[in-house]
Amino acid sequence: MLTKEKILEALKHVEDPELHKSVVELNMVRNIAIEGTNVELEVVLTISGCPLKAKIHDDVEQAIIDAGATSVSLTFGTMTPEERAELTKSLKKEATTDTGMPDMLRPDSGVKFIAITSGKGGVGKSTVTINLAVALARQGKRVGILDADIYGFSIPAMMKIKQKPTMIDQTVIPVVSNGVKVMSMGFFSADNNPVMWRGPMLNKWIRNFLVNTHWGPLDYLLLDLPPGTGDVAIDVAAMIPQAEEIIVTTPHNVASFVASRAGVMAKHTKHTILGVVENMAFYEEQDGSKNYLFGRGGGDALATELDSQVIATIPFASPKENKVTSVFDEESYISEVFSLLAEDISFKMEAEKV
Known part of the structure; x- marks a missing residue:
């Protein structure tokens, strides 16, 4: 009955x-x-x-x-x-400590933070962020991306996300794409208008993305930082001292040289460097030979300088892999590379928590 x-x-x-x-x-x-x-x-x-x-x-x-x-x-x-006001109050109470600090920022929260950074733009930092996040999600991890590149936000466009986040009063619900929760300034900038703010406003918005976003349970939060060593990188280091970093470069010696500054900053702020990702390492010709379009050795040189290691070598995508979205097909070779990277990173970071 x-x-x-x-x-x-x-x-x-x-x-x-x-x-x-x-x-x-x-x-x-x-x-x-x-x-x-x-x-x-x-x-x-x-x-x-x-x-x-x-x-x-x-x-x-x-x-x-x-x-x-x-x-x-x-x-x-x-x-x-x-x-709705009562619901918002309840969600915020769950997600923050008595001091107002996001619960996820507590050292014992269980959330592992990975900051993806580079010395200069155009090296594929956001592509690495997206595909590493998706690879972790495909392996059953609960993953979020915070597009912290406030001026150069690109994650929503690269993932072809059309919908906007749901707002419940002042609480934002992240958009989910490919099993990954995503938050970005790109959701709030109408018609791709530029963001023209000074340092204090950048700090405020990064904090808002952490405090006023209902992330829910997460295993990993990946932060796509702007290139260089500016305000956002400094603020993230202060807000999330437990974050670990991946430095992205191309094989070109200039990109590697500039990226070393981001690595030195990571060390200065006591962030652990997980390793170096060398992107656009080579292009594989139809006969299987490798064409090193940007030269060779940049990733190894950067890893040596930072007393770290190259943890992934990402080739150029073949024409058949150049799809509308920047998320590589799960069966592609590049996706396999990111899958192995995700396995290595999760093994290392989860072992650190034991």
Whole structure:
């Protein structure tokens, strides 16, 4: 026999797909009416025009049918401003300590931070960030990307993300793409307008991305830093002293020379250098020979100077791999390289926590 208690018990396993909490826990289920095996109910969404309304509908309907209903009549409402304010307060309370510091920044939070940096632009730093994050997600890790390149944000465009983050009052829900949660200034800059801020505003927005974003449980947060050693890099070092860094360069000696400054800064700020990624290392011709378009040895020279090692050598993509998105196909050779890199990094970083 169907009862309200049985319906609620079934719906405890249905999550809001953005907040990743039970619709029952979020008090979204209202006005349950049962007549035999026919069930009527209302689901109250966090905001009007919720982009995942259809998924919530299907999940709720299926859960109730699995509980024994033969038909489900489902209507939708929207939380009142007071209810949204209470929800925001609850989310922030979960995600911050008593001092207001994001819970994820506590040394014992379990979140591993990887800052991806370079000496100069154009070396593929963001491509490395995206594909490493996706590789970790494909291996079952809970991963986020913070596009901290405030002036040169590119992650949403590179991943072809069209939707905007959901806002619940002052709390932002990251967009999920390829299993990775993404937050970027690119979501808030209309028509690709430039960001023209001085240092204090940069610090404020990086902090906002950490404090006012509902990241949910994460194993890894990758930060795509702007090239060089400017304000953002300094702020991130101060906010996240436990972060470890990957330095990206090309084989060209100038790129390697400039990248060494980012590595020296990492050491100065006490960040551990995970290693050097040499991107655009070579192009493989049709006959299998390697064409070193940018020369050779830059990655090794940088690793030697920083007393580190080259942890991945990424070739140019072949024409068939140059797709619309910067995420490489899981079956491609370059994706395999990133998969091995993800395995090595997770093994090393998780061993450090033991």
